[in-house]
Amino acid sequence: MQCVLLGAVTELRATTHTIEFPYTRTLGPVIGSFFTGLRDRRILGIRAGDRVLVPPLEYDPETGDALKPDFVEVGPAGTVTSWSWVTKPTRKHPLDRPFGFALIRLDGADTAMVHAVDAGSIDRMQTGMRVTPRWRDERKGRIDDIECFVPEGGAA
Amino acid sequence: MAALKDVAIIGYAQARNERQAQATEVQFLFPVINEALEMSKIPRREIGFTCAGSCDYLSGQTFAFVMNLEAVGAWPPISESHVEMDGAWALYEAWVRLQHEDIDTALVFGSGKSSPGNPAEIYPLQMDPYTLTPLGFDPVSSAAIQARALLDAGKVTERQMAEIAARSRRDAMKNPYAQVTGEFDVDELLAQPYVTAPLRKHDLPPISDGACAVVLATGDKAREVCERPAWIRGIDHRIEAHQPGMRDLTTSRSTRLAGEAAGVGSAPIEVAELSATFTHQEPILREALGLGDQVAINPSGGALSANPVMAVGLARIAEAAKQIVEGGRRRTLGHATSGMCLQQNLVCVLEGEQ
Incomplete structure (x- = not known):
């Protein structure tokens, strides 16, 4: 690429600039424990009164009160309480083929968490269906350590 | 919260919503702000406070909202603020600001270029x-989950949504600012495929570039310049778990x-302009606000006919004022x-004098 500056022909130089956030941070005692659990293939909820919240929060959404880090292992299987069917996944979605986004209430939990369900076809999706996680072989302590959920009793 | 000091809407304007505006955000904001100020009969330099709502993520640039001030005229220096929210929350901030009683007018606007x-x-x-x-959980997918919950509960049908x-x-x-208009046959709409089941294209809002501006004035000032001000009788907003x-x-x-809190139920509402950006959200909002069949809902066509993100809520208030x-x-x-x-919601009740 060239441009003309004051009559002189000047070569434009291209430089590569990578935007980065060069720092690390702790996820705190609640989210941190949740993700450490995922790395070990365990899903943790937090007690909020009589309820178990999954994913765990640092506060009770009903009262705003801080919650003690009192964790309960839940799942790993659960029940779909509502769902949608994505026909054209974006490049940000967990799967590159049609899949369901679902609210999944894990066994032992009182709230539902969002995740993808690899059911193969919309015909296999229904409210109340049972699903179980498909774990990644290499887990990093992230929500997508669970690659997705699959219908219980046989992957798509 | 019930209104403490009388504040009224005395001017408003909107941009014609477009799928892809050729103009920049500040360019299409400029005439909208001028028109709202002209209607209010308040000279630009007499505006006591200016508050904007927009989203830098849409522009893809930090502090993009500062450029929108070009459309306001910020010299000599003005007193202004910005919310990274729909312009309706900018209106809320301006309403709070006017409660201080040291100023009597405010300009509010919301704008967004989603294209x-x-x-x-x-x-x-x-x-x-x-x-x-990290899951890329997008608004259409989440809205579809909500629609499914509503369908499963028997609270709405796909036909009612269409x-x-x-x-x-x-x-x-009848709305010159609207983007998606026309006569559509419900059976033909229902014959269309799902975009993200259970939502079809007609259940989704369009992608819009647009803007809205509103001028507020307190008590006597409003009466002085406006024949029939739209008085804010109650305004409140609440939020739920994320x-x-x-x-x-x-x-x-x-x-x-x-x-x-805004006093919706204390007297009959004649017209409600609701930010139901997906069809199934309209019955949820109607139920939550106790709006019966006698209430005209979204005579402007609402958010389903134009969805200028960051302006669509303020536009509902402007339409209600109109x-x-x-x-x-x-x-x-x-x-x-x-x-x-519908995680967070703002309700504004407006009244005209008899």
Whole structure:
């Protein structure tokens, strides 16, 4: 690429600039424990009164009160309480083929968490269906350590 | 909260919504602000406070909102503020500011140019960064989950959703700012394939570039310049848990609480302009606000006929004000929402004097 500056022909130089956030941070005692659990293939909820919240929060959404880090292992299987069917996944979605986004209430939990369900076809999706996680072989302590959920009793 | 000091809407204007505006955001804001100020008869330099609502993520640039001040005229220096929210929340801030009584006018605007980006990839960035953003959980997918919950609960049918779309598009034919308008047959709409089941294209809002501006004035000032001001009799906003799986998605508790605090039920509402950006959200909002069949819902065509993100809620309030100022109505309501699946809601009750 060239441009003309004051009559002189000047070569434009291209430089590569990578935007980065060069720092690390702790996820705190609640989210941190949740993700450490995922790395070990365990899903943790937090007690909020009589309820178990999954994913765990640092506060009770009903009262705003801080919650003690009192964790309960839940799942790993659960029940779909509502769902949608994505026909054209974006490049940000967990799967590159049609899949369901679902609210999944894990066994032992009182709230539902969002995740993808690899059911193969919309015909296999229904409210109340049972699903179980498909774990990644290499887990990093992230929500997508669970690659997705699959219908219980046989992957798509 | 009930209104403490009398504040009224005395001017408003909107841009014609477009799928892809050729003008920049500040360029299409400029005439909108001029028009709202002209209607208010308040000289630009006499405006006591200016507050804007916009989203830097849509522009893809930090502090993009500062450039929008070019459309206001910020010299000599003005007193202004910005919310990274729909302009309806900018109106709320201006209403609070006017309660201080040292100024008597305010200019509020909301604007957004959604067309340059891909909303399905940008919006997940506003979600929980640990459990939702990494999944690319987008607004259409989350709305579809809410619609499914409503269908499963028997609170709405796909036909009723299509009827809401058809009515909105028909009503929008009379709205010069609307983007998706026309007569549509409900059976033909229902014959269309799902985009993200159970939502079809007509259940979704369009992608719009647009803007809205509103001018506020207190008591005597409003009466001095405006024949029939739209008085803000109550305004309130409430928020719920950010995890959609921790709420009952078939109801809107925050809307109900905001409506109660704004005094919706204390006298009949004639017209309600609701930010139902998906068809199935209209019955949720109607139920939460206790709006019966006698209430005209979204005569402008609502958010289903134009969805200028960051301006659509303020536009609902402007349309509700127009029903009083120009339409002679006695009592109307404007509603705005933020977050996924109606997470946060603002209700503004407006009244004209007899």
